[in-house]
Amino acid sequence: MxxxxxxxxxxxxxxxxxxxxxxxxxxxxxxxxxxxxxxxxxxxxxxxxxxxxxxxxxxxxxxxxxxxxxxxxxxxxxxxxxxxxxxxxxxxxxxxxxPYTNASRxxxxxxNLTVLPYIPLEARAGLAEFYADDVTKYPWENAETLAVIDVPNTSEYKEAIVVAINGDSMDPTIKNGSKVVVTPVQRGNWQYLNPGVYCIIFLNNFVVKRVKDNTLLENGLLRLHSDNPAGGTFQIKGEDIRAVWRVRWAAYTPIE
The missing domain is CATH 1.10.260.40 (lambda repressor-like DNA-binding domains)
Structure with missing residues (x-):
C-alpha cells in the first residue's frame, strides 16, 4: 500500500x-x-x-x-x-x-523521510511561466509535496525540490516517468556550470538536458544535449535563462 x-x-x-x-x-x-x-x-x-x-x-x-x-x-x-x-x-x-493476502508485511x-516540494508534469508549464516573468521567488509553500528517502541534511539541499520527468530524451540516464531530486543553481553561478544534467527554464520553456561544455563566458551561449541520440542538441542564449537546477538523483524510477 x-x-x-x-x-x-x-x-x-x-x-x-x-x-x-x-x-x-x-x-x-x-x-x-x-x-x-x-x-x-x-x-x-x-x-x-x-x-x-x-x-x-x-x-x-x-x-x-x-x-x-x-x-x-x-x-x-x-x-x-x-x-x-x-x-x-x-x-x-x-x-x-x-496489499494482497499472499504478500508478506x-x-x-x-x-528517514524528507517532504519536498514536488513539481508534477502538469505544473511544469506554470513554473516556467512564473520564472519567465523574472520573478525570483516561487511560492513553494503552495506546491504539492512528495516524501523522499535519505535526503542529505546539508545546506546544498536546503532548497531541493522533486521534478517529474516525461519523454525519453534523457534515456537511458533518466527514464520516462521518473521523479528526480534537484537543487537550485544561483544566477551568479550559471556561467560556471559544471558538466552534468540540469533542469533549465529559458524564456517560457522547461527542459531537462545535459551540459557538457559551458561557453556562457566565451560567447553567451549554452549548448544542451539529450542523452538519447535521437533527442539531439540545441543552443540557448544566456540572457534567456530564467532558472537552473542540478539533477542530483532519481527518487523514483519506473522499471521497464
Whole structure:
C-alpha cells in the first residue's frame, strides 16, 4: 500500500473521530469538498501548508499524518528549509499493511523521510511561466509535496525540490516517468556550470538536458544535449535563462 493511501486513511479516520463531515472540514481548511475527498482516497497529495493546518486541527504531528504512530522522543527537530519542507524523524519499526493476502508485511526500521516540494508534469508549464516573468521567488509553500528517502541534511539541499520527468530524451540516464531530486543553481553561478544534467527554464520553456561544455563566458551561449541520440542538441542564449537546477538523483524510477 502506498504512503498516499495510508495518509488518506489516517485523514479519514481523524475526521470521523472529530465527527466532522467533509463539508465541515473543507470549510475549516478553505478547500473544496472534492479536494478533501481526493485527499482521503489517495488521489491527490496535500501541500505542506495544508498538512500543517490538518495537523493543528486534529492536534497531531505532521509526522503522524505522513508515517503513522511516532513517539514524542522521536519528534523531528526544526530544520532550515525555507519553504517549510518537513524532515521526518526516523520512525520506530512498524509493520506496513500488505496489499494482497499472499504478500508478506514489510518491516520498516529507521525510515528517514524528507517532504519536498514536488513539481508534477502538469505544473511544469506554470513554473516556467512564473520564472519567465523574472520573478525570483516561487511560492513553494503552495506546491504539492512528495516524501523522499535519505535526503542529505546539508545546506546544498536546503532548497531541493522533486521534478517529474516525461519523454525519453534523457534515456537511458533518466527514464520516462521518473521523479528526480534537484537543487537550485544561483544566477551568479550559471556561467560556471559544471558538466552534468540540469533542469533549465529559458524564456517560457522547461527542459531537462545535459551540459557538457559551458561557453556562457566565451560567447553567451549554452549548448544542451539529450542523452538519447535521437533527442539531439540545441543552443540557448544566456540572457534567456530564467532558472537552473542540478539533477542530483532519481527518487523514483519506473522499471521497464
Amino acid at each position: 502506498s504512503d498516499t493511501e495510508n495518509l488518506g486513511k489516517r485523514l479519514k479516520r481523524l475526521r470521523k473521530g472529530k465527527k466532522m463531515t467533509q463539508l465541515q472540514l473543507a470549510e475549516q481548511l478553505g478547500l473544496s469538498i472534492s479536494a478533501i475527498s481526493k485527499f482521503e482516497t489517495g488521489n491527490s497529495s496535500l501541500s505542506f501548508d495544508t498538512l500543517k493546518k490538518v495537523a493543528a486541527l486534529y492536534n497531531v504531528s505532521t509526522d503522524y499524518l505522513l508515517i503513522g504512530s511516532i513517539t514524542d522522543s522521536e519528534a523531528p527537530s526544526q530544520n532550515n528549509f525555507p519553504y517549510n519542507a518537513a524532515e521526518v524523524a526516523p520512525s520506530t519499526a512498524t509493520d506496513v499493511e500488505a 514489510i518491516h520498516v526500521d529507521k525510515l
